[in-house]
Amino acid sequence: MDDLRLKILELLREDGRLPPSTIATMLGVDEETVREAIADMEKKHVIVKYGATINWSKVDDDKVTALIEVQCTPERGRGFEKIAERIYLYPEVKSVYLMSGAYDLLVEIEGKTLKEVASFVSSKLAPIESVISTKTFFILKKYKQDGVIFEELNGDHRLAVSP
Amino acid sequence: MIKQPVKSESEPSTERSRRKSMADYLADNVKAIPPSGIRRFFDLVSGSKDVISLGVGEPDFVTPWRFRDAAVYSIEKGRTQYTSNAGLPELREAIAEYLHGRFGLTYDPAKEVLVTVGASEAVDLALRALVNPGDEVLIPEPSYVCYSPITKLCGGVVVGIETRPEDGFKLTPAALRAALTPKSKVLILSFPNNPTGAIMTREELLPIARVVEEHDLIVVADEIYAELTYGAKHVSFASLPGMRDRTVLVSGMSKAFAMTGWRMGYACGHPEIIAAMLKIHQYTVMCAPIMSQVAAIEALRGGMEEMERMVESFNQRRRLIVQGLRDIGLPCHEPQGAFYAFPSIRHTGLTSEQFAERLFREAKVAAVPGNVFGKGGEGFLRCSYATSPTLLQEALERIGKFLKTL
Numbered sequence: 001m002d003d004l005r006l007k008i009l010e011l012l013r014e015d016g017r018l019p020p021s022t023i024a025t026m027l028g029v030d031e032e033t034v035r036e037a038i039a040d041m042e043k044k045h046v047i048v049k050y051g052a053t054i055n056w057s058k059v060d061d062d063k064v065t066a067l068i069e070v071q072c073t074p075e076r077g078r079g080f081e082k083i084a085e086r087i088y089l090y091p092e093v094k095s096v097y098l099m100s101g102a103y104d105l106l107v108e109i110e111g112k113t114l115k116e117v118a119s120f121v122s123s124k125l126a127p128i129e130s131v132i133s134t135k136t137f138f139i140l141k142k143y144k145q146d147g148v149i150f151e152e153l154n155g156d157h158r159l160a161v162s163p
Numbered sequence: 164m165i166k167q168p169v170k171s172e173s174e175p176s177t178e179r180s181r182r183k184s185m186a187d188y189l190a191d192n193v194k195a196i197p198p199s200g201i202r203r204f205f206d207l208v209s210g211s212k213d214v215i216s217l218g219v220g221e222p223d224f225v226t227p228w229r230f231r232d233a234a235v236y237s238i239e240k241g242r243t244q245y246t247s248n249a250g251l252p253e254l255r256e257a258i259a260e261y262l263h264g265r266f267g268l269t270y271d272p273a274k275e276v277l278v279t280v281g282a283s284e285a286v287d288l289a290l291r292a293l294v295n296p297g298d299e300v301l302i303p304e305p306s307y308v309c310y311s312p313i314t315k316l317c318g319g320v321v322v323g324i325e326t327r328p329e330d331g332f333k334l335t336p337a338a339l340r341a342a343l344t345p346k347s348k349v350l351i352l353s354f355p356n357n358p359t360g361a362i363m364t365r366e367e368l369l370p371i372a373r374v375v376e377e378h379d380l381i382v383v384a385d386e387i388y389a390e391l392t393y394g395a396k397h398v399s400f401a402s403l404p405g406m407r408d409r410t411v412l413v414s415g416m417s418k419a420f421a422m423t424g425w426r427m428g429y430a431c432g433h434p435e436i437i438a439a440m441l442k443i444h445q446y447t448v449m450c451a452p453i454m455s456q457v458a459a460i461e462a463l464r465g466g467m468e469e470m471e472r473m474v475e476s477f478n479q480r481r482r483l484i485v486q487g488l489r490d491i492g493l494p495c496h497e498p499q500g501a502f503y504a505f506p507s508i509r510h511t512g513l514t515s516e517q518f519a520e521r522l523f524r525e526a527k528v529a530a531v532p533g534n535v536f537g538k539g540g541e542g543f544l545r546c547s548y549a550t551s552p553t554l555l556q557e558a559l560e561r562i563g564k565f566l567k568t569l
Contacts, residue, residue, distance in 0.1 A: 007475075011479075015552070015553075018552070022483065022552065022556070025482050025483050025486045025487075026479035026480070026482055026483050026552065027479065027482070028482050156223065158216075158219050158221055158223070159205065159209070159219065160205065160208045160209055160214065160216040160218055160219065160529055161201060161204055161205040161208050161209070161216065161218035161219065161529060161531060162201070162205070162218070162219055162220040162221060163199070163201045163220050163307060163308045163309075163357075163531075
């Protein structure tokens with residue numbers, strides 16, 4: 001990928017709401033070039049989605065997130081694809097990764113309560129035929145996500161005016 | 164005092180009239196220095212809320228964690244002692260390697276590198292080591308605010324050389340020649356420049372070097388913003404033919420490595436000048452703080468990637484502010500270094516101070532009036548773009564609205 005596209009992606013990852021005109025100025029190219037690059041990357045699913053990073057612990061309607069290590073038997077010819085699909089199609093499942101190491105899939109599940117997540121694991125995830133075992137880890141606190149520290153200690157401590 | 168029984172008439176009297184106020188106790192050369200114009204503006208601005216500040220002379224990045232961590236680790240290990248006066252040998256080596264790798268300079272870490280408490284101390288030491296009372300120090304202005312007061316404290320005579328927007332705020336050989344007298348001794352070169360953002364290319368520096376050679380000047384090159392250039396790479400004055408021994412290179416960690424509060428600077432130059440500076444340094448501050456020195460080693464040895472990431476970010480914001488200022492009708496030459504834009508506000512009919520003060524009161528944007536940076540600064544405003552793009556755009560919008568009310 002060319003350098004300009006990489007820079008556009010870096011900027012959008014930090015702030016998905018940056019308008020193409022601003023990005024164009026910041027990178028010293030014309031707006032049309034940026035618009036075309038973004039449209040093309042959206043079309044090719046390089047840019048998949050624009051969202052917000054939310055600190056849910058500050059929302060009354062808090063959420064419970066768990067990471068589940070799943071060991072499973074791959075299927076002949078299809079590896080882990082089909083099992084992964086059977087898992088990721090559930091809306092409760094926020095992410096699924098194929099992992100190296102002691103287990104195969106890492107599944108992130110979000111629910112309203114501990115019980116809800118636990119029951120999803122026992123009634124939906126564990127019974128899948130090729131699943132050998134699951135280990136559930138509840139997330140107690142998120143310190144940093146997507147490169148953002150939630151309780152930023154730093155702030156701007158600079159003097160308002162300095163030489 | 165007990166009167167001596169035998170005393171000649173010509174003996175000077177120990178009697179003197181009592182001093183009337185505290186100010187009478189102060190040294191004359193200190194009293195002669197006017198208070199900093201920035202200080203006055205700082206007092207005005209500090210404490211007010213909802214102000215977007217474009218007045219800050221430091222990066223908006225916190226020091227990268229790996230540099231901080233190195234310092235924390237060294238404190239945990241109990242490295243809390245004095246270092247050798249010139250600085251940790253490992254740091255001096257790291258500085259020499261860094262300057263060689265980035266700017267093609269060669270200095271002997273044992274004799275030609277001195278670690279100081281910020282580049283500010285290095286400027287102070289250099290001028291104190293070089294200036295005799297009555298010597299003239301040539302200072303291209305607008306420039307950073309410390310050169311003229313330090314010169315005066317040394318008993319030197321300040322000769323400001325105005326750099327002009329039509330020359331891109333660069334020093335021209337003609338302007339330098341016009342300022343020379345038989346008493347000229349030191350030339351300060353601070354490029355990339357605070358506040359104008361001007362840089363000087365090799366082609367522009369070579370004729371300056373010729374004048375320096377012809378008139379036997381010595382140069383104090385404050386290159387603290389050397390890494391922060393956009394487009395053209397910085398050329399160190401000491402790297403020009405014949406200039407190495409005529410130049411005291413002053414730089415530090417503050418701007419490029421986001422390490423302002425660590426007070427880490429250094430000076431490099433001819434061993435005799437460095438030895439003289441070291442003599443002052445050892446009696447006045449002993450050595451720079453060891454924790455800061457340890458962090459600086461980490462930054463110089465493993466921090467290039469972090470630094471380059473920050474420089475790229477400054478560049479993006481530079482384009483944003485320059486375009487933005489022009490769009491709202493403030494003429495702004497292209498700053499090619501540091502992190503300041505220096506737009507002209509002359510057409511508003513206001514002085515720099517009036518403009519800055521009203522901008523602050525009426526539009527809640529703080530920027531520094533250009534006149535505090537010396538000759539040629541009047542009619543301009545220093546806007547630091549070391550601020551998030553969102554705040555920059557908000558500030559530009561506020562300035563735009565303010566301009567319409569004038």
